[in-house]
Amino acid sequence: MDAEQLDWLEFADLVNRAAYAAPAMAAALLTKALGLWRGRPLADIPHAAFARGLARRLTELHTFARRELIRAHLELGHPDLALPIAERLSEERPDDPAAAKTLAEVRARMRERSGHVLLRREFSDLRVTLLVQHGDLFDQNDANLVAGFSDTFDTATENDVVIAQDSVQGQLLHRIYAGDRGELDRQLKNGLRGVERLSREERQDKQRGKLIRYPLGTVVPLPLPGRRIFALAYSRQSNDLVARSTPADLRRALNSLWASVAVHGLHRPVAIPIIGSGLARVTELSREQLVIMIVDTFLAACRRAPTSPELRIVVRTEEQAKLRMDDVERFIETLGNDGRGPHA
Numbered sequence: 245m246d247a248e249q250l251d252w253l254e255f256a257d258l259v260n261r262a263a264y265a266a267p268a269m270a271a272a273l274l275t276k277a278l279g280l281w282r283g284r285p286l287a288d289i290p291h292a293a294f295a296r297g298l299a300r301r302l303t304e305l306h307t308f309a310r311r312e313l314i315r316a317h318l319e320l321g322h323p324d325l326a327l328p329i330a331e332r333l334s335e336e337r338p339d340d341p342a343a344a345k346t347l348a349e350v351r352a353r354m355r356e357r358s359g360h361v362l363l364r365r366e367f368s369d370l371r372v373t374l375l376v377q378h379g380d381l382f383d384q385n386d387a388n389l390v391a392g393f394s395d396t397f398d399t400a401t402e403n404d405v406v407i408a409q410d411s412v413q414g415q416l417l418h419r420i421y422a423g424d425r426g427e428l429d430r431q432l433k434n435g436l437r438g439v440e441r442l443s444r445e446e447r448q449d450k451q452r453g454k455l456i457r458y459p460l461g462t463v464v465p466l467p468l469p470g471r472r473i474f475a476l477a478y479s480r481q482s483n484d485l486v487a488r489s490t491p492a493d494l495r496r497a498l499n500s501l502w503a504s505v506a507v508h509g510l511h512r513p514v515a516i517p518i519i520g521s522g523l524a525r526v527t528e529l530s531r532e533q534l535v536i537m538i539v540d541t542f543l544a545a546c547r548r549a550p551t552s553p554e555l556r557i558v559v560r561t562e563e564q565a566k567l568r569m570d571d572v573e574r575f576i577e578t579l580g581n582d583g584r585g586p587h588a
Contacts, residue, residue, distance in 0.1 A: 259309045267319040274313040323353035369582040370546045373554040381558045384515035394481035398453040406453040435464030450483040461500035465508040502545030513554035532571040543583030
């Protein structure tokens with residue numbers, strides 16, 4: 245066969261050329277090379293003596309190509325493109341420290357791009373990282389997201405009457421579902437099948453919004469490619485369209501949330517706003533106490549079962565000045581590597 249007929253020769257040539265190319269050209273060459281990969285090389289002749297050595301070299305070159313493509317994407321400022329490659333490499337090589345280090349670097353670059361870290365703590369016994377950072381929740385493209393809802397799972401944002409457009413629910417509708425309320429409602433309805441309904445309001449009593457009420461703590465994992473949005477009911481929306489919650493309601497809802505994340509979260513990082521600090525405010529708790537409750541319930545869940553490798557509490561920039569991080573940090577400092585307090 246001529247060299248042009250052997251795809252493994254083309255693959256090797258593209259990878260070798262990429263090793264000496266500038267980042268943009270390297271990314272293009274490596275993407276083309278990896279597009280030729282169809283799985284184990286020479287799989288139809290596994291017992292041929294010449295095939296074993298060649299297959300091993302090609303597999304090593306494939307790993308090298310993926311690492312080089314990750315590097316090129318990072319140099320070009322595209323950690324989001326590097327992330328799925330790094331995750332796959334880490335999954336395939338769980339005992340490879342280099343693969344784990346690369347994945348950690350890519351995730352760190354994602355965090356640098358999407359928000360500034362205010363607090364970071366590693367809980368080594370749980371293999372969990374805690375971050376508090378300011379930024380935009382919807383920029384956390386490598387993470388599952390948490391969106392708080394009322395017990396009616398309302399989604400209408402017209403004129404800010406039922407749901408405010410700048411709330412997390414409103415941003416979820418417009419930024420993730422491009423304003424397609426029908427699609428969001430369809431996914432919520434699918435997720436709520438099998439959930440026991442508490443009651444149904446009459447239209448004369450609740451003149452706007454949805455009428456069916458679900459138990460507080462109901463969680464609906466909304467599917468996105470490679471991750472999930474966890475819609476969490478933690479407040480009750482009265483018929484005058486005011487959402488209210490209590491510390492006990494919130495704690496119960498958070499416990500349900502982490503149980504759902506453990507099952508449906510694909511073991512990805514989880515990004516959550518300061519639940520309970522918005523319009524559906526838990527008035528009895530300060531922002532600091534809300535953050536501490538989120539951390540406390542998450543770590544308790546991680547002690548029971550693997551839940552997520554990373555929790556990010558994302559503080560909106562306008563909220564940052566209202567959050568006393570020194571109070572939060574003092575609480576975090578009292579926790580051991582297993583996430584327990586000194587008197588646990």
